[in-house]
Amino acid sequence: MHCLVIILIVLASSVAAAQVECVADWECESKYRSGSKCLETGECSNPFVEGCLRTLDPEAHERRHCNSDDKDATNCRLSPFQYPEIRINNQDWETAIIFSWILQICLMEFLDVPVTVGLGSDTAISSFYSTGSAVPYSSKSYAWDAIEKANELGGDCLATEQDCIHVIPDVWLGQRLKWEEEYRDGQIDYIDGNGQVGKISWYIPAFTAARHPFTVTHIGLALDRNRTASLFKRPTTWGDYCDLVSETNCSQPDGIAEAYPEAGDKGKYFADGYIGHFRPTIKNNCTGPENNATCTGHIVNGPCSWSTFLEAQAYYNGIALESDGPELINGGYAYGEMLQIWAAANATKSDVIMWWYEPDSLVEAYRGTDFEFTKIHLPSPSVECRESRTSPEDRCSADPLVRLGGVKGSCDNIPHTTKKAIASSLRDVSLSSEEVDRSPGYYYIRNFNVDELEISDILNEFVKRGRTGQAARDVVCNWVADNADYLKSFIPPSFPRELQYGNDYEENVTIVAQTLGGFAVVFILVSYVITCVKRNALIFVYAQVHFIFAILCGMLLVSVGSIIASLEPNNVNCIARVWLVCLGYTFELAPLIIKVSAMNSLMRASRRMRRVRIKTTALYAKVIFISFLVTIYLVVWTTVDPPRAIKVRTLSDDQTVITEGNSCSSESRYWQLTYNFWEGLLIVWAFVLAFQSRHAKAEFNESRSLGMMTYSHFVFAALRIAILFVFENDPYTRSMTTSFLLSLDVILALCIYLLPKMINSMQSDDDPRLYHVSRSVHKITERVALGHQRGSLEKVGKLIFGDANVSADSDRNSNSESEAREGSLPSAFESSHFTTITKDNPGHSDAAAAADDESDFPNNNRRRRGGHPPPKQMSNPSVTTCTYSSGSEDNILSTTTSSRSEKSRTNNRKRIVTFEGDINIDDQDDDQDDDDGSSNGGDDDDGDEDLRVKLLHREEEIRELKNVVRLLQRANRFQEERIQKSPPPPDV
Numbered sequence: 004m005h006c007l008v009i010i011l012i013v014l015a016s017s018v019a020a021a022q023v024e025c026v027a028d029w030e031c032e033s034k035y036r037s038g039s040k041c042l043e044t045g046e047c048s049n050p051f052v053e054g055c056l057r058t059l060d061p062e063a064h065e066r067r068h069c070n071s072d073d074k075d076a077t078n079c080r081l082s083p084f085q086y087p088e089i090r091i092n093n094q095d096w097e098t099a100i101i102f103s104w105i106l107q108i109c110l111m112e113f114l115d116v117p118v119t120v121g122l123g124s125d126t127a128i129s130s131f132y133s134t135g136s137a138v139p140y141s142s143k144s145y146a147w148d149a150i151e152k153a154n155e156l157g158g159d160c161l162a163t164e165q166d167c168i169h170v171i172p173d174v175w176l177g178q179r180l181k182w183e184e185e186y187r188d189g190q191i192d193y194i195d196g197n198g199q200v201g202k203i204s205w206y207i208p209a210f211t212a213a214r215h216p217f218t219v220t221h222i223g224l225a226l227d228r229n230r231t232a233s234l235f236k237r238p239t240t241w242g243d244y245c246d247l248v249s250e251t252n253c254s255q256p257d258g259i260a261e262a263y264p265e266a267g268d269k270g271k272y273f274a275d276g277y278i279g280h281f282r283p284t285i286k287n288n289c290t291g292p293e294n295n296a297t298c299t300g301h302i303v304n305g306p307c308s309w310s311t312f313l314e315a316q317a318y319y320n321g322i323a324l325e326s327d328g329p330e331l332i333n334g335g336y337a338y339g340e341m342l343q344i345w346a347a348a349n350a351t352k353s354d355v356i357m358w359w360y361e362p363d364s365l366v367e368a369y370r371g372t373d374f375e376f377t378k379i380h381l382p383s384p385s386v387e388c389r390e391s392r393t394s395p396e397d398r399c400s401a402d403p404l405v406r407l408g409g410v411k412g413s414c415d416n417i418p419h420t421t422k423k424a425i426a427s428s429l430r431d432v433s434l435s436s437e438e439v440d441r442s443p444g445y446y447y448i449r450n451f452n453v454d455e456l457e458i459s460d461i462l463n464e465f466v467k468r469g470r471t472g473q474a475a476r477d478v479v480c481n482w483v484a485d486n487a488d489y490l491k492s493f494i495p496p497s498f499p500r501e502l503q504y505g506n507d508y509e510e511n512v513t514i515v516a517q518t519l520g521g522f523a524v525v526f527i528l529v530s531y532v533i534t535c536v537k538r539n540a541l542i543f544v545y546a547q548v549h550f551i552f553a554i555l556c557g558m559l560l561v562s563v564g565s566i567i568a569s570l571e572p573n574n575v576n577c578i579a580r581v582w583l584v585c586l587g588y589t590f591e592l593a594p595l596i597i598k599v600s601a602m603n604s605l606m607r608a609s610r611r612m613r614r615v616r617i618k619t620t621a622l623y624a625k626v627i628f629i630s631f632l633v634t635i636y637l638v639v640w641t642t643v644d645p646p647r648a649i650k651v652r653t654l655s656d657d658q659t660v661i662t663e664g665n666s667c668s669s670e671s672r673y674w675q676l677t678y679n680f681w682e683g684l685l686i687v688w689a690f691v692l693a694f695q696s697r698h699a700k701a702e703f704n705e706s707r708s709l710g711m712m713t714y715s716h717f718v719f720a721a722l723r724i725a726i727l728f729v730f731e732n733d734p735y736t737r738s739m740t741t742s743f744l745l746s747l748d749v750i751l752a753l754c755i756y757l758l759p760k761m762i763n764s765m766q767s768d769d770d771p772r773l774y775h776v777s778r779s780v781h782k783i784t785e786r787v788a789l790g791h792q793r794g795s796l797e798k799v800g801k802l803i804f805g806d807a808n809v810s811a812d813s814d815r816n817s818n819s820e821s822e823a824r825e826g827s828l829p830s831a832f833e834s835s836h837f838t839t840i841t842k843d844n845p846g847h848s849d850a851a852a853a854a855d856d857e858s859d860f861p862n863n864n865r866r867r868r869g870g871h872p873p874p875k876q877m878s879n880p881s882v883t884t885c886t887y888s889s890g891s892e893d894n895i896l897s898t899t900t901s902s903r904s905e906k907s908r909t910n911n912r913k914r915i916v917t918f919e920g921d922i923n924i925d926d927q928d929d930d931q932d933d934d935d936g937s938s939n940g941g942d943d944d945d946g947d948e949d950l951r952v953k954l955l956h957r958e959e960e961i962r963e964l965k966n967v968v969r970l971l972q973r974a975n976r977f978q979e980e981r982i983q984k985s986p987p988p989p990d991v
Contacts, residue, residue: 086442102172136472158428198452200420235300242269272343279347303357319413381415388414446495497658520566537764557590565745577667666734719748
């Protein structure tokens with residue numbers, strides 16, 4: 004303690020003298036190094052402010068990395084890696100200061116990790132790069148409270164002005180209880196040596212040293228070969244003892260072995276049931292001149308992969324000891340076997356000598372006993388000896404001469420007992436960081452060690468040069484430069500790293516992605532033009548052309564989004580790509596879902612003989628409402644947590660190169676995942692509806708194409724979600740892949756759903772007038788049918804044209820006779836398959852005619868004019884169904900009259916399906932009509948006369964029916980023209 008006080012006084016005097024050491028810069032440069040300036044205080048500045056290695060060799064090294072002590076970048080450079088800053092306590096003695104400076108130089112100049120030295124407020128003067136040249140001593144020897152503060156702040160010492168550190172570089176054994184407490188409390192990482200004092204050596208038990216004092220030095224061991232060889236016998240395994248030593252082969256307990264060992268215990272030197280045994284072998288026998296020069300005692304050596312130089316130490320120091328363990332190369336033992344041998348020697352009180360190290364749990368276990376580890380003194384170590392050691396590869400060579408090395412490498416091992424304490428927050432921050440952003444600082448400090456000899460050389464040079472701050476920095480810097488390769492060996496794998504700024508968006512892949520997106524846009528625009536031109540084609544009429552336009556609009560947005568996804572991200576296009584893709588898929592899938600859902604409702608109602616009206620305006624409103632909800636979500640997303648262009652770094656396969664690029668991301672990933680869930684819901688919804696519509700009428704059945712399209716959407720959506728995770732740290736690959744997937748998704752959807760419709764519309768020669776004729780037919784037919792719910796259209800035609808045998812099944816001759824008249828029925832009704840079917844007779848018959856004669860006319864004319872009684876109710880009235888089915892070449896209007904079941908009598912509904920701008924299924928209940936009919940009983944006395952009277956009151960309806968006939972004839976003429984123009988079928 005007195006010596007320390009004297010040293011501090013001398014150093015303080017040196018610092019005081021240094022304050023007036025110059026009046027001009029040239030004095031400082033001549034006295035120290037180039038770069039040292041004379042400060043206003045009369046002190047020469049530190050010449051290493053720009054960096055230790057740069058000062059020594061400016062052409063080979065850049066300026067050091069900046070830390071928080073630097074007010075600007077005048078003397079340093081800003082690192083692109085942005086590693087968190089580490090603070091090291093310099094403590095209050097020279098070796099600790101030297102440790103902190105070496106660490107600071109290595110971390111800042113080898114790895115670009117910012118490091119400060121000190122407790123906090125004193126870092127500017129304690130740093131190796133401080134402007135001043137004093138040797139800084141900390142106010143605290145062991146700042147455990149400053150480590151606790153660092154942990155409290157999560158490792159961010161820049162967030163406080165209080166004492167805060169991450170590393171105490173030189174912790175001596177006197178602090179053992181304290182560091183154990185800190186470790187138990189989770190304040191520090193596990194304690195590790197810093198390279199000082201720790202010891203690897205030869206050890207004997209204390210009782211051997213007491214009985215044979217010559218064994219405590221290498222001189223005594225080498226003095227008498229016979230004595231050394233006979234003292235240290237060979238350990239014997241359990242199996243060898245029973246086979247070679249035991250008279251009973253361990254069939255009976257003999258105080259050493261309780262029984263013959265199991266197969267797994269034969270190679271053990273100490274175990275339950277076996278206390279061990281040491282026996283002399285022929286190698287221990289020095290009797291006779293031939294053995295006197297070759298006999299050896301036994302020493303327990305470790306594996307050759309350990310830092311053991313035992314063979315060279317024994318050979319070159321003339322010590323007759325040899326290891327005969329199971330290791331093939333050097334006769335060493337495994338770790339567990341060495342523990343067993345020491346335990347067996349203790350149990351049998353046998354003399355043993357072993358290569359071992361401390362501190363170690365085994366040493367602590369026997370401390371204070373008569374078998375306590377006692378170190379053997381070997382030749383003192385030196386730098387020359389250490390440099391002459393055999394390499395790790397040579398120590399495991401099969402050639403014993405290579406393993407021995409030179410005589411200069413036969414000294415004792417280097418002591419290393421001091422430790423370094425690392426705050427747990429430094430470890431946690433490092434381990435929790437992404438691999439690409441992880442700092443090498445913690446790992447370097449963890450690996451770092453400088454042995455006692457090197458520190459001694461630095462201190463000796465420091466004393467020789469006057470013990471000044473300039474001398475201290477110069478000595479440390481020169482030592483770092485001279486031992487740069489050694490210090491770089493502590494750098495963790497894959498460091499230091501190189502940072503590259505990616506310009507991948509200028510590559511050909513980007514052009515291909517943009518070209519594919521442009522092709523998708525052109526494909527959509529062409530599809531839009533074709534759809535507009537062919538919008539009156541029946542296949543587009545059935546598909547509802549306005550919905551197709553909405554789908555194309557959505558696909559167009561997605562295609563534009565795919566092009567933007569291939570551009571280098573910025574804040575604008577990051578938002579644009581999200582809006583375009585989200586709204587695009589919504590505009591594409593929502594109309595399909597609404598349309599198919601309405602069609603499924605239509606078909607379900609038709610099977611129940613119900614009439615339901617669904618207006619297309621209501622369907623459009625649903626699509627707009629869904630799109631409005633998605634728009635609200637996008638507005639909230641853009642307002643609360645908008646997608647922004649952020650820096651993303653990608654690590655190369657060898658983890659040595661970091662490529663930095665831009666990527667679009669919000670702070671929370673739940674925004675994107677929520678939209679992905681919504682898109683998946685739309686796809687599944689559309690797929691289910693497409694499956695449900697598989698039994699729809701052929702003209703309206705799109706289940707096959709919808710199913711394939713939704714399946715392709717599902718596959719591409721799943722791939723886009725997968726690449727979010729697979730290429731999370733590769734923004735360019737993720738952007739390009741997303742662009743390709745979006746473009747291909749749109750193109751494939753067009754090919755599956757719309758391309759067949761366009762080809763069909765272009766190949767078909769349907770006259771557009773057919774569409775307008777069909778619409779007129781539907782309008783008139785619907786009004787007629789609604790007004791004659793229980794009437795017979797055949798009877799109406801008969802009464803109009805005066806022909807009682809007009810029907811689809813009547814004589815063709817009668818049809819031909821009436822064809823000459825304008826509005827004649829036969830040709831028109833033949834083409835439309837106008838047929839009357841009754842329950843008893845599927846075709847036309849007298850019974851059917853009679854039933855028709857007795858059936859009533861329109862419901863809204865139940866009240867008979869002139870007091871005529873209502874007609875007699877039929878027990879099984881017929882139902883007339885008019886269905887528009889323009890998908891067939893020969894069928895424009897199909898009207899079928901079918902018998903009603905008993906169940907349908909009470910729910911007297913009829914079905915008329917049309918596609919006339921709106922999808923119309925009107926519900927019309929005839930229960931009231933049945934009640935009216937049942938209240939008017941009696942026979943139809945007037946017969947056809949009454950019917951004629953009723954028709955006279957329906958002249959308007961008769962004119963409408965004539966219009967139907969005329970329109971059907973026009974439709975037939977159009978079809979005949981088309982058939983004549985079509986090529987004849989091939990001759991089979």
